Amino acid sequence: MRELEKVYDPTRVESKIYKMWMDGGYFHAVIDPEKKPFSIVIPPPNVTGQLHLGHAFDNTVQDILTRTKRMQGYSAVWIPGTDHAGIATQIKVEEELRKEGLTRYDLGREKFLERVWEWKEKYGGRIIEQLKLLGSSCDWDRERFTMDEGCSKAVREVFVALYEKGLIYKGNRIINWCPTCTTALSDTEVEHEDEAGHFWHIKYQIKDSDEYLVVATTRPETMLGDTGVAVHPDDERYAHLVGKTVILPLMNREMPIIADEYVDREFGTGCVKMTPCHDPNDFEVGQRHNLEQILVLDNDAKIINGGKYNGLDRYDARKTIVADLDALGLLVQVEEHSHSVGKCYRCGTTVEPITSPQWFVKMEPLAKNAIEVVRDGRMKFVPDRFTKTYLNWMENVRDWCISRQLWWGHQIPAWYCADCGEITVSREDASECAHCHSKNITREEDVLDTWFSSALWPFSVFGWPDKTPELDYWYPTTVVTPGYEIIFFWVARMIFSGLEHMGDVPFRTAYIHGIVRDDKGRKMSKSLGNGIDPQEIIDRYGADALRMNMITGNSPGNDMRFYPERCEAMRNFANKIWNASRFVMMNLTIEDNALPETLELEDKWILSKLNTTVREVTENIERYELGIAATKLYDFIWDSFCDWYIELTKPRLNGEDKLANISAQRVLLYVLTEILKLLHPYMPFITENIYQALPHTGTVIMVEKYPEFTASLDFPAEEADFEAIMDAIKSVRVRRAEMNVPSNKRPHLTIVSDRPDVFETGRVYLAKLAYAGEVTVTRNAPANLDGQVAVITDQARVFMPLSELVDLAAERARIEKELEKATSDLQKLEAKLSNEAFTAKAPENVVQAERERADKARALIENLTESLNGL
């Protein structure tokens, strides 16, 4: 293991490491009353899906949380699984059929479903395999599918329970219809987009009169289904017409003129054509006024009940109707008009509002509890702003249309009786009508909204409706991590479902994240072709680099842009750790990582810094500030450990003193091991890989104990002292760089400080890291400073005999500039300190800190003046 490659190659080890974890069964969680439970259910990816960067992000978050908690001694379970994704999957299989010149109807329901299951078997595992490439530590023994037996049972139970409670009903109501997917959609499945359209003003003649009303519409084809015209009850312009009859052009249908508060007098002409079957508002107005309902669009959005327009596609009908109206002189005006159009979230087709007999969940009673648990804090959103988004939606939620005219999904357990006309809803497949016992029953063909089963996911995966130990132990789950785009689809529905069926929230925290965009800030999509395959990134940079990249540099809930180049930085980081470990191993003669009995100053410094890092990182993760924690680890590892501590140990490792050598090894190994543990949840592969090569007492790092703050390793005073030495080193480096001193020039340094003991300890490091020859430490400045260049830090003045390299004039200018800065700083500080309001009101420690700054500034001015005089 001492012959490690200079460059870390993740591709060679990641799959081996993953296999080792799998073989060891480390992902499997068991119920352990001695341990605290921690649980996450995966937002189940679509079974036909491919891993994209959004998944990579989402699952990295879950893995970090799960791995951290597992190491912290929780019984941490992360339940994986996939979603049957009703419409999406059915579309895919239908597309495949189309290539064979077939439709699903050619196959029939049963054969078609066989095809979908085949498809599922073929592609359903793909995304799971991709999740493994990421390093996801899911409990694969507990993998679920929304249409597996257990989940189906849960769906059935919920449907029947809600029906029995009167919370599921069937009704002929306005729903969103997608003519391409030929199914109803819920409100959440419709995406609204503003589109440039027209506003057609049409004359409707009053019966037995020369008078006309003018109505305006954006969808003229719907006029075929008009069954009334509405005006506002207080609108004096039309008061005389209310109750009269108007004649629908083209159809010559007589329709009433009604008065309803719904009409906005200011908008358009103040007259609204009423199409109860194709507009949600008109539907409601129509119900209030008993308007006739005439459906004029069929399932393919072709005209029906429209006389000569029958059979025309909706847009062809629109053109024809407009032309006909124009020919009749009934088209009074055509306005350019931008209006919002609803699109199907699966296929993008413009949906049509259509009245249709569908199944609904009655939301009001369910929403009430779902609002309460968030209001009273039983469940919280991170970041908090999504609370408002959620509440706003839940407070205004309308009944949920759950039936879909698809074949792939959970078929609704309802049977219609041909004899008595009643509906039988049953947990077991019905063989007779529950009302009249007729055998003449047929099953509802529709299936349920795919989100109906996802809503039950946090408890169906643990075996509900059976009472299981898993439910007892792991429900409610600790946290879910969805993107904000599925708050309504999924999060909201899980909340009311959990409350209704489990009597408790499905999760304590919803940690909501943003979406991953491309480098130009655009959403990644197939049509733009700007998607990035995570697998490609993994192949190129490693899963660890991808994970780390996803998690750093963004804050909770915000979108992030994905730059492949940023992965390079994280790959470099992995390489840095690799090489630091190589260094430690190359120097290793010990077999265990116990700390030495005596610690040097620099040891205490790194251990104390490590300790602080442990505390802070743990706190950050606890607060879901994963990015901040990652940055702290990155900085500690690269800056403190690699750039400083490793360099600091070299004198001991290369020196003659055996004991010193061993003690350096011990601290190095100890810190490295702790670093690997801390970083493991973020970069699981490389940390495990290195851990396996180091002397260790555990089995695998993924089940090692997560580091904890250790009071006995807290050395704040020593930490500060050592930083004074670092300060001196840095200052000397800066001066040398400014003066272009070649690195082989090693001048004698004279350090003047009130803390000679500290700098005495630091001599060897100044020599090495500040490229000094000899180092002398004194309390008082030497009498003769001729030819000395000084650098000044808070705790010391360092003199270097380098005046031959100095341009005296430039040096004078430099010092004067520094002096000027110091003087102005001091003035500001003195002004602040002489401000009584400040000294009286600011906290003592802040005032004290300002006093110290002022003292330092004074000392600096004194020293600079002295240097200037010395020139």
Place this chain on the structure above:
RNA sequence: GGGAGCAUAGCUCAGCCGGUUAGAGCACCUGCUUUACACGCAGGGGGUCACAGGUUCGAGUCCUGUUGUUCCCACCA
């Protein structure tokens, strides 16, 4: 129409409870075969924290408004 986010270095973004001299990565400049790493080391340049008010001893951070931008929700035909 309602609501939310964002606006900080050339680029992409951090910056939690208001408290020293505002940070990182990338890019840029200078130097370096320092025996872990050039996927590296040392150093450097670069910011009126969108704008205008306000609160405060003190504001990138809190409040109000303005502008720009992105998004979500909504039944004005």
